[in-house]
Amino acid sequence: MPISKSKNxxxxxxxxxxxxxxxxxxxxxxxxxxxxxxxxxxxTPLTYLKGxxxxxxTGNISHNSGKFFHVEGLDVRISTDTIxxxxxxxxxxxxxxxxxxxxxxxxxxxxxxxxxxxEPGNVNFIQISPTVQATxxxxxxxxxxxxxxxxxxxxxxxxxxVLVDQLQSEQGTRYLRKRNRNLIVQxxxxxxxxxxxxxxxxxxxxxxxxxxxxxxxxxxxxxxxxSLAYQLDFQQHPSGSALSSDEFYLKVRSSICADHADxxxxxxxxxxxxxxxxxxxxxxxxxxxxxxxxxWHLDNGVVRHESGCFFSVVGVEVQASNREVGGWCQPLxxxxxxxVIGLATQVRGxxxxxxxxxxxxxxxxxxxxxxxxxxxxxxxxxxxxxxxLPAFVELFQSESRGRIRFDxxxxxxxxxxxxxxxxxxxxxxxxxxxxDLPPNxxxxxxxxxxEFAQFSNMVNIELRSILSCLALVA
Amino acid sequence: MPISKSKNxxxxxxxxxxxxxxxxxxxxxxxxxxxxxxxxxxxTPLTYLKGxxxxxxTGNISHNSGKFFHVEGLDVRISTDTIxxxxxxxxxxxxxxxxxxxxxxxxxxxxxxxxxxxEPGNVNFIQISPTVQATxxxxxxxxxxxxxxxxxxxxxxxxxxVLVDQLQSEQGTRYLRKRNRNLIVQxxxxxxxxxxxxxxxxxxxxxxxxxxxxxxxxxxxxxxxxSLAYQLDFQQHPSGSALSSDEFYLKVRSSICADHADxxxxxxxxxxxxxxxxxxxxxxxxxxxxxxxxxWHLDNGVVRHESGCFFSVVGVEVQASNREVGGWCQPLxxxxxxxVIGLATQVRGxxxxxxxxxxxxxxxxxxxxxxxxxxxxxxxxxxxxxxxLPAFVELFQSESRGRIRFDxxxxxxxxxxxxxxxxxxxxxxxxxxxxDLPPNxxxxxxxxxxEFAQFSNMVNIELRSILSCLALVA
Numbered sequence: 031m032p033i034s035k036s037k038n039x040x041x042x043x044x045x046x047x048x049x050x051x052x053x054x055x056x057x058x059x060x061x062x063x064x065x066x067x068x069x070x071x072x073x074t075p076l077t078y079l080k081g082x083x084x085x086x087x088t089g090n091i092s093h094n095s096g097k098f099f100h101v102e103g104l105d106v107r108i109s110t111d112t113i114x115x116x117x118x119x120x121x122x123x124x125x126x127x128x129x130x131x132x133x134x135x136x137x138x139x140x141x142x143x144x145x146x147x148x149e150p151g152n153v154n155f156i157q158i159s160p161t162v163q164a165t166x167x168x169x170x171x172x173x174x175x176x177x178x179x180x181x182x183x184x185x186x187x188x189x190x191x192v193l194v195d196q197l198q199s200e201q202g203t204r205y206l207r208k209r210n211r212n213l214i215v216q217x218x219x220x221x222x223x224x225x226x227x228x229x230x231x232x233x234x235x236x237x238x239x240x241x242x243x244x245x246x247x248x249x250x251x252x253x254x255x256x257s258l259a260y261q262l263d264f265q266q267h268p269s270g271s272a273l274s275s276d277e278f279y280l281k282v283r284s285s286i287c288a289d290h291a292d293x294x295x296x297x298x299x300x301x302x303x304x305x306x307x308x309x310x311x312x313x314x315x316x317x318x319x320x321x322x323x324x325x326w327h328l329d330n331g332v333v334r335h336e337s338g339c340f341f342s343v344v345g346v347e348v349q350a351s352n353r354e355v356g357g358w359c360q361p362l363x364x365x366x367x368x369x370v371i372g373l374a375t376q377v378r379g380x381x382x383x384x385x386x387x388x389x390x391x392x393x394x395x396x397x398x399x400x401x402x403x404x405x406x407x408x409x410x411x412x413x414x415x416x417x418x419l420p421a422f423v424e425l426f427q428s429e430s431r432g433r434i435r436f437d438x439x440x441x442x443x444x445x446x447x448x449x450x451x452x453x454x455x456x457x458x459x460x461x462x463x464x465x466d467l468p469p470n471x472x473x474x475x476x477x478x479x480x481e482f483a484q485f486s487n488m489v490n491i492e493l494r495s496i497l498s499c500l501a502l503v504a
Numbered sequence: 505m506p507i508s509k510s511k512n513x514x515x516x517x518x519x520x521x522x523x524x525x526x527x528x529x530x531x532x533x534x535x536x537x538x539x540x541x542x543x544x545x546x547x548t549p550l551t552y553l554k555g556x557x558x559x560x561x562t563g564n565i566s567h568n569s570g571k572f573f574h575v576e577g578l579d580v581r582i583s584t585d586t587i588x589x590x591x592x593x594x595x596x597x598x599x600x601x602x603x604x605x606x607x608x609x610x611x612x613x614x615x616x617x618x619x620x621x622x623e624p625g626n627v628n629f630i631q632i633s634p635t636v637q638a639t640x641x642x643x644x645x646x647x648x649x650x651x652x653x654x655x656x657x658x659x660x661x662x663x664x665x666v667l668v669d670q671l672q673s674e675q676g677t678r679y680l681r682k683r684n685r686n687l688i689v690q691x692x693x694x695x696x697x698x699x700x701x702x703x704x705x706x707x708x709x710x711x712x713x714x715x716x717x718x719x720x721x722x723x724x725x726x727x728x729x730x731s732l733a734y735q736l737d738f739q740q741h742p743s744g745s746a747l748s749s750d751e752f753y754l755k756v757r758s759s760i761c762a763d764h765a766d767x768x769x770x771x772x773x774x775x776x777x778x779x780x781x782x783x784x785x786x787x788x789x790x791x792x793x794x795x796x797x798x799x800w801h802l803d804n805g806v807v808r809h810e811s812g813c814f815f816s817v818v819g820v821e822v823q824a825s826n827r828e829v830g831g832w833c834q835p836l837x838x839x840x841x842x843x844v845i846g847l848a849t850q851v852r853g854x855x856x857x858x859x860x861x862x863x864x865x866x867x868x869x870x871x872x873x874x875x876x877x878x879x880x881x882x883x884x885x886x887x888x889x890x891x892x893l894p895a896f897v898e899l900f901q902s903e904s905r906g907r908i909r910f911d912x913x914x915x916x917x918x919x920x921x922x923x924x925x926x927x928x929x930x931x932x933x934x935x936x937x938x939x940d941l942p943p944n945x946x947x948x949x950x951x952x953x954x955e956f957a958q959f960s961n962m963v964n965i966e967l968r969s970i971l972s973c974l975a976l977v978a
Contacts, residue, residue, distance in 0.1 A: 126782075126783050192772055192773060192776040193772055194772065195772065195775055195776035195779045195780070196775060196779060197779050197782055197783070211779060211783055261764070261770070261771065261772070290735070296735070297735065297958070298666055298667055298668065298669065298735070299666060301669055301670060301958060302666040302669035305669045305670060305671050305685060305960075306669070308600075308671055308960075309600050309671070309685055395869065395870060396869060396870075396960065396961065482959075484771070484775060485956075485959045485962070486779075486782075486870065487870065487961070488959070
């Protein structure tokens with residue numbers, strides 16, 4: 031694979047495992063940041079959360095400023111052949127945040143400026159995060175704190191070149207139609223950017239390889255990397271040549287570089303599959319008072335489902351030394367353990383394909399988005415009172431049908447989620463394994479998924495998260 | 505331009521001006537259909553519309569079955585730097601209709617099966633329409649009529665190959681978040697399809713050339729043709745070679761075939777432009793009772809604005825001999841005259857670019873969509889009580905800045921709109937004319953727009969309409 035010829039600097043960076051720092055140096059830096067900052071996060075009843083109130087009429091949870099976010103109730107009705115309906119708490123945060131990497135070339139290779147950032151819901155306090163994560167409340171300084179560092183690279187005119195700039199959805203099962211702006215802005219080679227010890231430069235390839243450490247790379251990094259679409263010159267990237275090797279990363283590269291004509295389904299067929307799905311489904315989601323949500327109760331300062339399944343809304347009190355403000359309280363969502371994001375892959379017609387589902391979620395902008403093969407928490411199905419386990423969970427439960435190519439536990443965003451982790455799994459199925467696909471599944475090349483990722487409201491955050499784990503280097 | 509080498513059959517068909525029938529034969533056929541069917545459409549007060557009721561409490565207009573569509577009120581608030589707000593009537597039709605062409609190859613060239621179809625709002629009764637236009641109410645036979653002919657080619661499994669299948673928006677100023685499924689399905693060459701005299705086979709190129717006749721080609725044809733994205737092999741279509749000629753259609757071809765790398769702005773830059781616009785704008789549109797809409801009144805059986813501007817809601821009583829049912833009554837939207845859809849084009853860096861605006865409309869799914877350079881009715885601005893004339897209207901008012909390349913009056917869909925016409929204009933600006941662009945404007949190649957057209961919620965119907973007029977043959 032003559033990748034060195036690529037003029038696409040993001041792609042080249044993804045193919046580079048060595049940067050200004052070695053992986054050991056990066057890990058050492060994160061550990062050091064962890065010890066040099068003092069944090070404390072304590073669970074606190076929602077009823078005693080300083081700065082936050084529970085409305086006596088609605089039960090909705092809001093900050094006294096009216097900003098940040100609200101926890102409200104949601105009534106959901108999804109109609110296909112049958113009608114599914116339920117109620118649940120939902121985060122209402124009607125503003126578009128910014129998730130951005132500043133990028134710059136060093137030694138000829140594009141590096142991303144990453145931050146060792148503390149968030150109250152992180153199991154290990156500090157995770158490797160994008161240069162900037164900021165809600166509009168943050169950067170318009172509603173909370174009276176400091177303006178987030180580097181935000182000017184994304185909201186003001188400068189010499190940067192935009193490599194990625196997409197509105198992408200957040201979790202459609204937890205947020206009400208929430209989107210963030212996912213950005214990478216490349217500064218000129220001679221630009222001098224000074225930063226504190228909270229920041230380091232690493233390559234895309236390094237960041238992807240760090241995904242194999244549990245809970246180290248922040249979901250917002252994965253969200254941005256999962257939004258990439260390498261603008262490649264296909265002539266420089268003959269597909270197929272890598273497949274004699276058993277190196278999975280070479281198969282990933284060739285799937286990223288594959289011409290659409292060599293995919294199992296051409297683009298018009300994939301579009302039609304998606305359109306037909308959207309036409310068969312109607313989603314009605316309406317806000318209701320949190321107090322009225324059936325099956326959920328405020329119980330000892332925690333909002334939880336009476337079955338103990340799904341998730342809870344908890345309160346935390348935070349002390350930290352290097353955030354915009356020194357201390358604060360807030361609600362967080364705590365999902366139950368055992369979540370799985372599984373991506374099944376298979377070499378089909380000489381090219382690695384991934385098995386994608388069109389997944390309806392109650393609060394997406396447009397009915398459904400492309401999602402990983404499996405996105406579920408099997409524990410929610412144990413009591414047998416609702417639907418059977420989703421399709422294809424069994425593909426990830428043993429190596430009898432293929433080889434596990436990636437396996438790591440990664441977290442939801444610690445600014446809204448408390449110790450919420452999913453096991454991220456990639457399996458490469460045996461070439462001779464035949465799967466019978468439900469109508470909402472489709473085999474696609476990585477190149478085809480990248481085509482969709484360029485447009486808003488197409489690739490859900492869990493799929494972006496697992497896609498970002500597909501490293502292009504060994 | 506070695507277009508004959510193209511394997512893309514839609515593109516080849518668009519480059520073919522001769523089909524099974526000559527243009528004269530097609531025109532003759534339409535005229536004949538017009539004389540062989542008896543139609544009568546009479547304006548009738550909304551208050552006496554058989555089968556329809558005006559709710560005494562809300563003033564909303566609905567069919568007694570609860571199906572088809574409702575005319576309700578809309579409260580709009582659009583926030584950018586400033587806040588714009590207004591109220592208006594809106595069509596609420598929460599179901600996805602089907603607009604589809606059946607296609608088949610004759611003499612090696614793809615033809616589309618078009619229908620000479622009567623609709624009550626058409627100025628000349630009959631227009632050349634897609635093979636099928638059907639609301640869900642139609643094809644589920646709510647009205648008790650016949651099932652629309654050929655609908656099975658689009659909703660049932662058959663041997664057809666899907667060439668286009670996209671959810672595309674309808675008018676975001678008239679419909680509440682309405683989308684239709686735009687389809688082209690190609691049947692195998694040896695398939696035998698029988699049809700009545702209401703149908704004929706014509707090439708894409710023929711259909712595009714017929715756009716120059718006033719009110720002849722139906723908006724739904726233009727909607728589908730404007731959703732096309734030719735899957736071209738760029739090596740076969742060197743750009744630039746056509747530009748020594750003054751033939752505009754050759755410039756159009758080369759812009760459709762242009763490599764993104766040769767466009768004025770690369771794709772990441774165009775995406776970023778669009779994302780930034782979306783982040784700066786918030787649209788809040790809420791249904792309200794029609795009775796409460798400020799400035800609008802039911803007056804002698806017509807709902808109209810007190811200024812006489814914008815549009816009215818009128819009632820009609822219809823008699824026809826070849827529709828699913830023999831006669832019916834319904835409300836229609838009558839826009840005031842003088843609407844303009846104008847597309848400015850210019851050769852920039854050797855490639856024809858078009859000037860696109862990101863246009864906010866109150867009822868789009870995602871804030872704004874790509875729109876033509878100008879989409880407005882200047883008459884609405886004459887009284888001077890609201891905003892100044894939109895940008896660039898003057899480009900279409902004389903030939904001093906360039907050459908008018910297309911000029912034809914075309915209608916809105918006659919099933920919902922009564923004698924509502926817009927002048928469709930394409931101007932090719934002089935190469936040395938410099939335009940200062942407002943932030944919501946961007947130069948794009950036709951290839952780039954086609955990239956967007958492949959995805960839902962990206963290209964508005966007025967832009968699709970004018971794009972469909974850009975013929976690829978002389």
